[in-house]
Amino acid sequence: MTDVATIDIIGAWVGIFLTMCILSFLYGDNPFYKLGEHLFIGVSIGYIVVVQFRNNFYVKFDRDLTWWDLAPAALVAMMFVKFASKQLVWLGRFPLAFVIALYAGQSITGLVGSDLGDQIKTASRSLVVHKIDLQTAGANELSNVPGVSPAIATKLAAERKDHPFESLDDALTRPSLTDSERADLADERGVLVGTDARATAAGGRNQIDWFGVASQVLLLIALLTGLLYFYFSIAHKGAIGRVSRVGVWILMIGFGASFGYTVQGRIALAIARAQDVRGKFMSPHDAAQIHGEVAAIVSAVIIIAGIWLFGRHEKRHRAGATPPAEAS
Amino acid sequence: MTDRVHWSDRLQRFDRRWIFLIMGLAIVVPLYLPIGFPIKPRPMTKAAFNAVEELKPNDVVLVSMDLDPASTAELEPYYRAVILQLKRKNVKLAFTTLWYQAPPLVERWLRETVDVPIAPAGTPGYVGAPDRAYVRNVDYVYLGFREGKQNIMLGMGADLHHVFDGKTDDGTPLDSIPWMKTSRSLGDFKLMVLVSAGSPGAKEYVQYVQNRYNLRMVAVTTAVSTTDLAPYYQSGQLLGIVAGLSGSAEYEVLVGKPSIGVEGADVLNAGHGVVIVAIVLGNLAYFAGRRRKRKAA
Numbered sequence: 001m002t003d004v005a006t007i008d009i010i011g012a013w014v015g016i017f018l019t020m021c022i023l024s025f026l027y028g029d030n031p032f033y034k035l036g037e038h039l040f041i042g043v044s045i046g047y048i049v050v051v052q053f054r055n056n057f058y059v060k061f062d063r064d065l066t067w068w069d070l071a072p073a074a075l076v077a078m079m080f081v082k083f084a085s086k087q088l089v090w091l092g093r094f095p096l097a098f099v100i101a102l103y104a105g106q107s108i109t110g111l112v113g114s115d116l117g118d119q120i121k122t123a124s125r126s127l128v129v130h131k132i133d134l135q136t137a138g139a140n141e142l143s144n145v146p147g148v149s150p151a152i153a154t155k156l157a158a159e160r161k162d163h164p165f166e167s168l169d170d171a172l173t174r175p176s177l178t179d180s181e182r183a184d185l186a187d188e189r190g191v192l193v194g195t196d197a198r199a200t201a202a203g204g205r206n207q208i209d210w211f212g213v214a215s216q217v218l219l220l221i222a223l224l225t226g227l228l229y230f231y232f233s234i235a236h237k238g239a240i241g242r243v244s245r246v247g248v249w250i251l252m253i254g255f256g257a258s259f260g261y262t263v264q265g266r267i268a269l270a271i272a273r274a275q276d277v278r279g280k281f282m283s284p285h286d287a288a289q290i291h292g293e294v295a296a297i298v299s300a301v302i303i304i305a306g307i308w309l310f311g312r313h314e315k316r317h318r319a320g321a322t323p324p325a326e327a328s
Numbered sequence: 329m330t331d332r333v334h335w336s337d338r339l340q341r342f343d344r345r346w347i348f349l350i351m352g353l354a355i356v357v358p359l360y361l362p363i364g365f366p367i368k369p370r371p372m373t374k375a376a377f378n379a380v381e382e383l384k385p386n387d388v389v390l391v392s393m394d395l396d397p398a399s400t401a402e403l404e405p406y407y408r409a410v411i412l413q414l415k416r417k418n419v420k421l422a423f424t425t426l427w428y429q430a431p432p433l434v435e436r437w438l439r440e441t442v443d444v445p446i447a448p449a450g451t452p453g454y455v456g457a458p459d460r461a462y463v464r465n466v467d468y469v470y471l472g473f474r475e476g477k478q479n480i481m482l483g484m485g486a487d488l489h490h491v492f493d494g495k496t497d498d499g500t501p502l503d504s505i506p507w508m509k510t511s512r513s514l515g516d517f518k519l520m521v522l523v524s525a526g527s528p529g530a531k532e533y534v535q536y537v538q539n540r541y542n543l544r545m546v547a548v549t550t551a552v553s554t555t556d557l558a559p560y561y562q563s564g565q566l567l568g569i570v571a572g573l574s575g576s577a578e579y580e581v582l583v584g585k586p587s588i589g590v591e592g593a594d595v596l597n598a599g600h601g602v603v604i605v606a607i608v609l610g611n612l613a614y615f616a617g618r619r620r621k622r623k624a625a
Contacts, residue, residue, distance in 0.1 A: 026345065026348040027345060047429075048428060051428045051431060051473065052428060052475060055428070055431070055472060055473045055474065055475065056474070056475045059493055062493075063493055102479075103478070106478055106479070106482065106536065107478075107535075109540075110478075110535040110536040110539070110540070111535055113539035113540065114534050114535045114536075114538060114539040114560075114565060115535060117539070118539060118563045118564075118565055119559060119563055121563065122559075122562055122563035122564075143378055143382070147371060147374050148378075149374070149377065149378045149381055150378055150381050150382050151381065184374070254555065257555050258552070258555045261551040261552050261554050261555060261571070261572065262551065262552045263600070263603055264551040264572055264573065264574065264596065264600070265402060265550050265551040265552045265572055265573075267351075267355070267595075267596055267599035267600070267603070268401045268402045268551065268572060268573040268592065268596060269398065269401050270351070270352075270355050270599070271355055271359075271401060271573070271592045271595045271596060271599070272400065272401030272402075272404075272592070273401075274355050274356055274359055274595075275359070275588060275591070275592065278359060280588050280591065281404070281588065
């Protein structure tokens with residue numbers, strides 16, 4: 001095990017100090033937060049310039065150029081013509097038109113296929129959903145069930161070859177399955193045929209998966225009411241108004257889910273910073289040399305003392321600047 | 329005589345910095361005193377896992393690392409888990425990124441997870457086959473970063489070698505690597521693993537190339553993007569989605585190596601508890617205050 005280089009230890013401490021600087025904004029705006037913010041913006045811009053030059057400009061000049069390579073350069077030059085001549089300002093519209101047209105063309109073909117075609121196909125699936133038959137389904141069909149891994153599917157196919165399943169409960173007792181695989185399979189009970197020990201797989205073919213049916217019906221209702229809310233060619237009154245009101249509720253549920261995930265994401269950021277302070281993203285050997293927790297405490301003390309001193313200085317400065325008549 | 333302030337008013341004027349402090353404690357304390365909430369993988373996480381499990385040795389997989397340092401909290405645990413799973417399957421890996429913020433991160437992660445084994449034999453707490461060190465430009469390639477967002481995706485769909493000027497990031501000709509010689513466009517990859525923090529990322533890959541080339545894709549995404557991507561999972565355009573830190577923790581459990589994701593998910597539950605209590609108290613204060621004002625009027 002090698003020692004962590006001094007420069008890396010300093011880097012880790014600076015990182016922790018800057019984290020505490022940014023977090024100090026939760027107390028209120030202060031010079032430490034401003035320092036962290038300005039450093040972040042400055043470093044980000046410097047980094048962008050270097051990366052773009054290395055990965056995009058340099059690689060282009062590092063190979064044989066063709067006449068086509070001049071086309072982007074010409075478009076860029078046209079953007080800057082306005083600084084040379086006011087009469088030729090109109091030339092700057094061509095690169096913008098080119099970029100907008102390019103993205104519009106790409107987006108139309110892409111979005112029509114993926115966001116319209118495939119989504120319509122999914123939304124227009126049959127409302128009747130059948131359970132998957134453990135006895136006859138192929139390994140591929142079985143592994144399409146979310147909780148059934150290809151390994152489980154292969155084991156089930158091998159097991160039923162020797163001894164056909166009498167029920168799902170029978171399948172769950174087969175020795176080749178591990179405990180975790182058994183638990184995964186049991187979780188998918190609802191979509192598989194043989195929901196109890198009495199219904200044999202063979203006798204239960206074409207059983208309806210009522211949970212699947214309910215999901216499809218719910219999806220259809222949500223889709224139609226949601227679409228109706230955005231249909232403005234008829235007044236949203238009476239029955240139409242009531243149905244579009246359901247659409248609003250569906251949208252609110254969607255936004256609620258997004259909000260919940262957003263909260264999760266923000267808390268995850270805070271967790272990662274705390275884990276970083278504890279050195280969880282590095283080996284225990286390196287973490288023991290960096291002492292992240294000590295760095296966090298030292299940083300917090302410096303920042304709290306600094307904010308207190310700064311506040312006192314501000315107060316004195318304001319008191320000194322107040323005209324004597326007003327002060328009395 | 330002083331009027332007693334009603335509890336709902338007091339709660340509404342409550343200094344929010346106390347909530348920040350409570351949240352800070354809710355995050356720090358469980359890191360030192362783990363609660364140990366159970367983690368049960370969701371179907372879409374299992375589906376992502378299963379899609380990788382279906383791979384055969386020497387299949388070629390493209391890993392697109394479209395992320396920045398701010399999203400590592402949610403995506404890094406998944407990345408480490410899926411790379412271990414991919415290496416166990418002994419598949420060939422091609423890495424790329426469409427985010428200018430990513431290259432230093434990707435290069436560091438490649439050094440830490442691909443160039444060396446993640447879980448050699450005897451790793452404590454690990455349930456699964458050991459992985460091995462991958463050799464650069466033999467078992468894996470790093471194609472580097474290209475600016476151009478959706479244009480690069482479309483370019484890779486048509487001619488991946490042309491987009492990267494026929495070279496890996498370190499200048500090795502792609503044609504000199506036998507499996508890359510035959511992997512000339514996205515359609516030649518058995519699976520695409522999208523480590524995606526936003527745009528351009530998993531959503532754009534689905535919109536611009538999945539449908540066009542009928543590609544097999546799984547995605548890990550930041551929690552905030554999950555609801556945007558969920559319809560693509562239901563339609564089968566994405567074979568699986570791993571949603572944020574909680575999804576990453578589930579993936580670690582599936583791979584058999586609980587690590588920073590599982591630890592983070594435990595803390596996440598405590599943080600969620602604080603948010604839920606704050607929401608309930610805030611609503612109680614609001615409705616109680618409104619009722620009191622109505623009564624007074």
